[in-house]
Amino acid sequence: MWDYSDKVKDHFFNPKNAGAVAGANAIGEVGSISCGDALRLTLKVNEDTEVIEEAGFQTFGCGSAIASSSVLTEIIKGMTLDDALKVSNQDIAQELDGLPPEKMHCSVMGREALQAAVANYRGEEWKDDHEEGALICKCFAIDAVMIEEMVWANKLRTVEDVTNFTKAGGGCAACHEDIENILERVLKERGESFNPDAAPIETPVIAEKKPLTNLQRIKKIEAVLDSLRPQLMADGGDVELVEVVENTAYVNMTGACNGCQMAAMTIAGIQQRLMEVLGEFIKVVPASQMPKLVTIQEASHA
Amino acid sequence: MPDIYLDNNATTKVDNAVVDVMIPYFTEQFGNPSSIHRFADGVARGIKHARSQVQQLIGAEHDSEIIFTSCGTESDSTAILSAIKAQPNKKEIITTMVEHPAILNLCEHLEKEGYTIHRLPVDKCGRLNLEAYKKLLSDQVAIVSVMWANNETGTIFPVVEMAEMANEAGVMFHTDAVQAVGKIPMMLQDTKIDMLSISGHKLHAPKGIGVLYLRRGTRYRPMLRGGHQERGRRAGTENSASIVGLGKACELAMEFMEYENIQVKAMRDRLEQGIVEQIPHCFITGDLDNRLPNTTDIAFEYIEGESILMLLNKAGIAASSGSACTSGSLEPSHVMRAMQIPYTAAHGTIRFSFSRYNTMSEVDEVLKVMPGIVATLRKLSPYWDGNGPVANPEQAFQPVYA
Numbered sequence: 001m002w003d004y005s006d007k008v009k010d011h012f013f014n015p016k017n018a019g020a021v022a023g024a025n026a027i028g029e030v031g032s033i034s035c036g037d038a039l040r041l042t043l044k045v046n047e048d049t050e051v052i053e054e055a056g057f058q059t060f061g062c063g064s065a066i067a068s069s070s071v072l073t074e075i076i077k078g079m080t081l082d083d084a085l086k087v088s089n090q091d092i093a094q095e096l097d098g099l100p101p102e103k104m105h106c107s108v109m110g111r112e113a114l115q116a117a118v119a120n121y122r123g124e125e126w127k128d129d130h131e132e133g134a135l136i137c138k139c140f141a142i143d144a145v146m147i148e149e150m151v152w153a154n155k156l157r158t159v160e161d162v163t164n165f166t167k168a169g170g171g172c173a174a175c176h177e178d179i180e181n182i183l184e185r186v187l188k189e190r191g192e193s194f195n196p197d198a199a200p201i202e203t204p205v206i207a208e209k210k211p212l213t214n215l216q217r218i219k220k221i222e223a224v225l226d227s228l229r230p231q232l233m234a235d236g237g238d239v240e241l242v243e244v245v246e247n248t249a250y251v252n253m254t255g256a257c258n259g260c261q262m263a264a265m266t267i268a269g270i271q272q273r274l275m276e277v278l279g280e281f282i283k284v285v286p287a288s289q290m291p292k293l294v295t296i297q298e299a300s301h302a
Numbered sequence: 303m304p305d306i307y308l309d310n311n312a313t314t315k316v317d318n319a320v321v322d323v324m325i326p327y328f329t330e331q332f333g334n335p336s337s338i339h340r341f342a343d344g345v346a347r348g349i350k351h352a353r354s355q356v357q358q359l360i361g362a363e364h365d366s367e368i369i370f371t372s373c374g375t376e377s378d379s380t381a382i383l384s385a386i387k388a389q390p391n392k393k394e395i396i397t398t399m400v401e402h403p404a405i406l407n408l409c410e411h412l413e414k415e416g417y418t419i420h421r422l423p424v425d426k427c428g429r430l431n432l433e434a435y436k437k438l439l440s441d442q443v444a445i446v447s448v449m450w451a452n453n454e455t456g457t458i459f460p461v462v463e464m465a466e467m468a469n470e471a472g473v474m475f476h477t478d479a480v481q482a483v484g485k486i487p488m489m490l491q492d493t494k495i496d497m498l499s500i501s502g503h504k505l506h507a508p509k510g511i512g513v514l515y516l517r518r519g520t521r522y523r524p525m526l527r528g529g530h531q532e533r534g535r536r537a538g539t540e541n542s543a544s545i546v547g548l549g550k551a552c553e554l555a556m557e558f559m560e561y562e563n564i565q566v567k568a569m570r571d572r573l574e575q576g577i578v579e580q581i582p583h584c585f586i587t588g589d590l591d592n593r594l595p596n597t598t599d600i601a602f603e604y605i606e607g608e609s610i611l612m613l614l615n616k617a618g619i620a621a622s623s624g625s626a627c628t629s630g631s632l633e634p635s636h637v638m639r640a641m642q643i644p645y646t647a648a649h650g651t652i653r654f655s656f657s658r659y660n661t662m663s664e665v666d667e668v669l670k671v672m673p674g675i676v677a678t679l680r681k682l683s684p685y686w687d688g689n690g691p692v693a694n695p696e697q698a699f700q701p702v703y704a
Contacts, residue, residue: 009612012609012612013612013613013616015682018681018682019681019682029684029699029700029701029702030701030702030703031701031702031703032703036606036625036634036645036649037606038684038699038701038703039684039701040684040699040701057682058682058683058684059682059683059684060604060605060606060646060649060683060684060685061606061609062606062607062608062609062625063608063609063612065606066609066682112702116702126702127702128702128703
């Protein structure tokens with residue numbers, strides 16, 4: 001069975017705000033096609049302040065769907081609609097101390113129900129903006145639709161390309177056959193054939209040739225981290241450059257990256273990218289492993 | 303009350319008597335049965351004895367028709383791959399829509415390699431249409447593979463009759479009988495079944511041991527080549543302890559065949575009748591008149607299976623579900639889809655599968671907690687309103703699907 005956190009179990013066995021809110025003026029009804037779960041969220045919104053005064057859920061779904069619904073109602077009660085809309089599915093999952101990768105869509109369903117309810121209150125029509133496919137990469141929770149879109153958009157050709165662009169396949173590697181199947185299908189539609197030994201597609205970045213000064217190096221590292229930041233933030237995490245000593249960059253992984261079991265993978269990915277852009281060997285090390293800093297005075301007495 | 307195990311179609315407890323006969327094969331009788339010295343003698347004899355115990359249970363004509371493998375899946379793969387290797391000109395395979403993934407996923411893979419796969423549909427009770435089957439049989443078909451009994455609903459398929467039909471058309475016939483062996487009597491020597499798969503852990507033997515029955519004279523190509531074990535038909539040093547254990551388990555299954563079909567069936571019947579009487583809006587799936595004696599699969603409408611299992615688990619009861627969320631793949635049960643069980647019921651199917659270790663008092667315990675569990679979850683369901691489903695559930699709740 002799934003490895004659910006105690007919080008998930010608690011919200012499942014003792015759900016909060018179960019049932020429909022009487023006199024609700026915002027109703028969102030959504031479902032997830034990938035597992036057949038469905039959720040109705042009913043809210044009572046104060047018409048003057050737009051504060052959510054009451055929230056209730058009715059869910060047809062598994063343990064984590066019920067727990068996600070329950071925790072969502074707890075999070076948004078007392079929020080204004082605008083603040084509630086900022087609640088991401090990562091927030092929902094985080095509040096539950098995490099969900100198994102296969103079950104992340106349960107938290108997505110919660111966020112969508114909220115968007116649908118707000119749209120309903122404002123007299124708008126809510127449309128789902130993302131399609132969800134079969135889960136391919138369990139290490140990074142990447143589904144088939146996402147991979148296929150990236151293969152189309154970036155003309156990817158190999159599993160390595162897919163890993164570089166989506167992270168899918170960058171963990172345990174068990175999904176490489178499935179990724180190859182997607183590549184085979186898309187490449188065929190594109191009129192090409194899949195060749196596992198094809199060279200990785202060229203990245204637009206050209207490596208620097210001249211040796212770098214430390215200041216140039218730091219600036220370049222910052223630029224690379226900035227370019228990777230949106231991807232990390234999409235997963236609820238972030239990275240901060242702490243210090244650069246010769247060819248070692250010390251970084252802090254923050255947010256969801258902090259303590260994430262894949263943090264080491266992410267660091268390896270950042271290191272790879274830095275070496276490609278800087279054209280020199282760079283070691284990326286968590287700041288926690290940095291030797292103790294010394295002040296200039298201390299150093300001069302040493 | 304100790305925990306109640308009603309998931310015997312998933313796996314079974316190894317019988318204590320089976321463990322007892324196995325132990326010496328880890329310690330004193332550790333020799334390689336292929337060796338000449340006396341460390342090997344007893345092992346070779348133990349395996350020979352086990353082979354005849356398996357032969358007895360399935361009514362095979364010769365003990366050399368029993369090939370020990372590592373599991374049911376290996377037996378299934380060996381059978382199908384052997385048939386297509388031995389008959390390279392035949393490019394079609396007939397199977398059903400409700401097979402175990404061990405067959406379905408292999409067939410899907412072969413489809414990519416150019417094979418035509420005919421998947422026989424089932425009706426709402428899970429039954430096959432033999433007329434449609436007959437029309438598909440031709441000299442293009444390499445093998446027919448149809449399970450003896452379905453793992454989810456327990457529905458029994460007419461494999462003996464289907465094997466006759468295949469034989470008349472000159473087509474090989476394999477059956478995945480992992481759920482049927484030990485629960486229903488069989489006499490393979492009186493049938494036209496060419497190959498049959500057994501899995502040890504479904505009948506109180508350990509995991510990691512299986513059998514492929516291969517009728518003498520059936521054209522065969524091994525999947526594992528190497529040493530001369532199993533007369534060269536399945537190379538690899540014998541899993542001697544598990545083979546001996548499986549032999550004992552087969553002997554016990556033979557002894558308990560009547561008990562399985564009378565007492566175990568009575569527990570199953572009482573459970574499903576009790577549930578259907580006490581709980582509104584639920585129904586039993588599959589072919590009610592033609593099922594394994596130990597299996598019942600009940601669809602609870604408007605609620606979802608994993609939620610039911612979690613509450614059952616909390617009450618100390620183990621069962622399983624055809625719901626999407628309980629499978630690692632998140633695919634809803636292909637068996638329920640094939641039977642066209644409505645979506646709001648298919649997700650709430652719970653399978654209770656018994657063994658000879660269960661008792662009537664366990665049945666009573668399940669009957670005590672089940673109504674409360676269903677009521678609790680229905681209270682949360684958008685399809686439910688107070689004491690019954692909302693009027694026109696499909697219209698009253700129409701979520702936007704992502």
